[in-house]
Amino acid sequence: MFRQGVTLFRLLGFEVRVDASWLLLAVLIVWSLAAGWFPQAAPGLATAAYWWMGVLGLLGLAFSIVVHEFAHALVARRHAMPIHGITLFAFGGVAEMGGEPPSPRAEFLMAIAGPLTSLGLAALFRLGEGALPAGPVAAVVGYLAFINLALAIFNMIPAFPLDGGRVLRSALWAWRKDVLWATRVASAGGSVFAFLLMALGLFSLIQGAVVVGVWWFLIGLFVRAAAIGGYREQVARSALSGQPVRRFMRSDPVAVEAQTTLQTLVDDYFYRHWRKSFPVVEDGRLTGCVSLDALRDFERTEWPMRRVRAVMAPCDQANTVGQDEDAATALGRMREGGRGRLYVTDAVGRLVGVLALRDLVDYLEVRTGIEAIGDGRRGLREAS
Numbered sequence: 001m002f003r004q005g006v007t008l009f010r011l012l013g014f015e016v017r018v019d020a021s022w023l024l025l026a027v028l029i030v031w032s033l034a035a036g037w038f039p040q041a042a043p044g045l046a047t048a049a050y051w052w053m054g055v056l057g058l059l060g061l062a063f064s065i066v067v068h069e070f071a072h073a074l075v076a077r078r079h080a081m082p083i084h085g086i087t088l089f090a091f092g093g094v095a096e097m098g099g100e101p102p103s104p105r106a107e108f109l110m111a112i113a114g115p116l117t118s119l120g121l122a123a124l125f126r127l128g129e130g131a132l133p134a135g136p137v138a139a140v141v142g143y144l145a146f147i148n149l150a151l152a153i154f155n156m157i158p159a160f161p162l163d164g165g166r167v168l169r170s171a172l173w174a175w176r177k178d179v180l181w182a183t184r185v186a187s188a189g190g191s192v193f194a195f196l197l198m199a200l201g202l203f204s205l206i207q208g209a210v211v212v213g214v215w216w217f218l219i220g221l222f223v224r225a226a227a228i229g230g231y232r233e234q235v236a237r238s239a240l241s242g243q244p245v246r247r248f249m250r251s252d253p254v255a256v257e258a259q260t261t262l263q264t265l266v267d268d269y270f271y272r273h274w275r276k277s278f279p280v281v282e283d284g285r286l287t288g289c290v291s292l293d294a295l296r297d298f299e300r301t302e303w304p305m306r307r308v309r310a311v312m313a314p315c316d317q318a319n320t321v322g323q324d325e326d327a328a329t330a331l332g333r334m335r336e337g338g339r340g341r342l343y344v345t346d347a348v349g350r351l352v353g354v355l356a357l358r359d360l361v362d363y364l365e366v367r368t369g370i371e372a373i374g375d376g377r378r379g380l381r382e383a384s
């Protein structure tokens with residue numbers, strides 16, 4: 001979702017990025033601190049001082065959010081959940097997880113680590129504020145104590161995908177051993193909370209607080225989309241996990257031999273099958289893939305002389321999957337890489353098929369449809 005962000009730095013193996021939308025939040029924070037919070041917390045200072053304090057407050061907030069996300073990321077890594085990085089965006093921060101927690105315990109520990117860290121930061125900043133003489137610095141530190149406490153409390157609201165929602169899900173999951181049901185309940189909490197946020201936003205709008213109102217409304221929309229998305233993803237994962245990729249792939253894929261010329265590639269593959277990329281094979285083994293981009297480097301007159309082998313890109317984990325691997329794993333790989341197709345190989349690296357996202361989605365829709373019919377009929381029988 002946030003791959004476009006600019007990388008700020010790498011620490012402990014995690015990349016910290018900032019999304020363009022964070023600028024919006026940054027401006028809003030500095031402005032509200034300089035014009036509202038600090039003139040009240042430390043009256044009698046020059047206007048310029050309040051702006052500097054606003055900028056310091058923003059930096060402290062960014063630091064606090066990154067520390068909060070690092071807590072999630074470190075615990076996730078301890079429990080073998082891959083984290084792609086930490087991103088600051090319009091509504092705060094996010095530690096991007098690849099895959100889902102392996103157990104309720106792992107999810108609980110990972111989720112609770114963030115709010116506990118914010119709570120710890122709040123306590124530290126409160127101590128710091130007490131130790132400092134009253135003035136601009138103490139006011140900024142006091143604000144950071146407040147905002148970290150607010151972060152801890154807000155995140156503990158039991159609304160998936162907030163941390164509190166994950167804590168709730170892990171508890172329900174441990175109780176009934178049914179992660180799908182647990183996700184459904186926690187996501188419902190997320191949706192209810194999202195509507196409350198939107199209502200709060202509308203209420204603020206009516207009261208005349210336009211910026212705050214729009215902000216709450218947008219956060220509500222975001223939480224709702226994330227709650228629904230999180231549930232759908234869990235449905236997909238539950239339906240696909242335990243089933244091998246082999247079951248969903250299309251066999252006999254169209255593959256290009258490595259010694260094919262670019263001219264033949266254009267005439268017999270691109271023009272005939274209308275795909276933008278093809279797997280490349282040599283003696284049946286998958287050795288690479290070739291896309292339209294490869295043609296750009298050569299004049300048309302060179303196409304008959306050049307071979308695919310020289311221009312193909314190597315295949316890697318991101319675009320291949322083993323036929324006996326879990327279909328849920330394959331779906332995750334497609335999502336992460338933003339790919340619609342994966343090349344499927346057997347144990348010795350031979351190309352045996354192609355797995356299309358479209359087919360997985362169709363399968364999920366059919367399966368959900370049949371289950372809905374089954375539920376409906378069960379409901380009818382129970383009612384009669």
Ligand SMILES: [Zn+2]
Nearest residue numbers: 114115155163
């Ligand atoms: Zn968190």
